[in-house]
Amino acid sequence: MKVRALVLASQGKLRDCGIENPARDARLMLANCLGVEVHRLNLLDDSFPSEDELSKFWIMVDERCNRKPVSKIIGYRAFWGRNFEVNEDVLDPRGDTETLVEVVLKKKFKTMLELGTGSGAIAITVLAERFDATCVATDISRLALETAARNSKIYGVQNRLKLLQSDWFSKISGRFDIIVSNPPYISAKEYNELADEVVDYDPKISLTPGGDGLDSYRQIISNAREKLRKNGQLVLEIGYSQAEPVKKLLDGAGFSKIRVHKDLGSRDRVLSAQAADGSPVT
Ligand SMILES: C[S@@+](CC[C@H](N)C(=O)[O-])C[C@H]1O[C@@H](n2cnc3c(N)ncnc32)[C@H](O)[C@@H]1O
Numbered sequence: 001m002k003v004r005a006l007v008l009a010s011q012g013k014l015r016d017c018g019i020e021n022p023a024r025d026a027r028l029m030l031a032n033c034l035g036v037e038v039h040r041l042n043l044l045d046d047s048f049p050s051e052d053e054l055s056k057f058w059i060m061v062d063e064r065c066n067r068k069p070v071s072k073i074i075g076y077r078a079f080w081g082r083n084f085e086v087n088e089d090v091l092d093p094r095g096d097t098e099t100l101v102e103v104v105l106k107k108k109f110k111t112m113l114e115l116g117t118g119s120g121a122i123a124i125t126v127l128a129e130r131f132d133a134t135c136v137a138t139d140i141s142r143l144a145l146e147t148a149a150r151n152s153k154i155y156g157v158q159n160r161l162k163l164l165q166s167d168w169f170s171k172i173s174g175r176f177d178i179i180v181s182n183p184p185y186i187s188a189k190e191y192n193e194l195a196d197e198v199v200d201y202d203p204k205i206s207l208t209p210g211g212d213g214l215d216s217y218r219q220i221i222s223n224a225r226e227k228l229r230k231n232g233q234l235v236l237e238i239g240y241s242q243a244e245p246v247k248k249l250l251d252g253a254g255f256s257k258i259r260v261h262k263d264l265g266s267r268d269r270v271l272s273a274q275a276a277d278g279s280p281v282t
Helices: 003-016 022-034 038-044 053-065 070-074 098-105 121-131 142-154 188-193 215-227 243-252
Strands: 077-080 082-086 112-114 134-139 163-165 178-179 226-239 254-263 266-275
Touching: 003 022, 003 038, 003 053, 022 038, 022 053, 022 070, 053 070, 070 077, 077 121, 082 121, 082 142, 098 121, 098 178, 098 226, 098 254, 098 266, 112 121, 121 134, 121 142, 121 163, 134 142, 142 163, 178 215, 215 226, 215 243, 243 254, 243 266
Parallel strands: 112 134, 112 178, 134 163, 178 226
Antiparallel strands: 077 082, 226 266, 254 266
16 A cells, blocks of 8 residues: 555544544654654655555554554654653653743753653753753653653753752752743642543653642742742743642742743743742741
8 A cells, every 4th residue: 555545544544543633643653654754754655665664554553543642652752843752651741841941941041950851851952952051850750861861862962961860859959040840730630530641651640749739839839949049940830720829839938020921822831930039938
């Protein structure tokens, strides 16, 4: 079967399985099997994939029908124009998180701390865009840090990135110009309502801290000021309904200039705040 026909046939199968974007998914998976960029797939329309390529592709289509995310089938996710390795050990970076990167890149800083780096998408993107910056990026998961290390080498930022296994600030010494985090923020109740596609393929620890979903913010915000330099910045991704409770936590911890930033869907997505004196509330 030629590539053009294969795209149509697999698209039909995916649609019958109830997959929302069958054309996009079919093309991404086929391009991956054939070892070409997805935008170049059309150039191969009249060629015949090998038997091996075909069997690999139809296995991928079956996996997608079983609700495995395309990124975890093909092994990477595009984020801020770069492809990041993703696997069962890391959260699939979300498009909404580009809002956090956008906010961070508007700030002035040389030293950054990222808490909960996962695939490393945030830290590596910022370092790739800011040649004069260095970053310490942490995660509680050793396997996530191994994935972030591989991603950092792909983009040549490994010499400016220190990866550290740490429970939030437990292993962090020194102070930073900016602290950023997209922590797990889904409540226990919302977690039980998530699609299988998310629950089965993103690590639970990357999605929810349990309870009301705010525990990561409580831990990060109550300790952040003593790790920030004078006028240091804290930038946090939030769930779209969490701006008010997280603003209260920031206010209570003595942060000023608290701002809410919206994502492309006009939902509250990021909070930024400043630590005037860089010292803890006593
Ligand atoms: C929502 S994911 C964000 C991953 C990545 N930064 C991104 O935006 O795609 C949260 C990350 O925090 C990590 N994490 C969860 N609890 C943690 C803790 N107590 N200390 C440090 N990292 C933690 C998880 O392993 C996960 O990688």
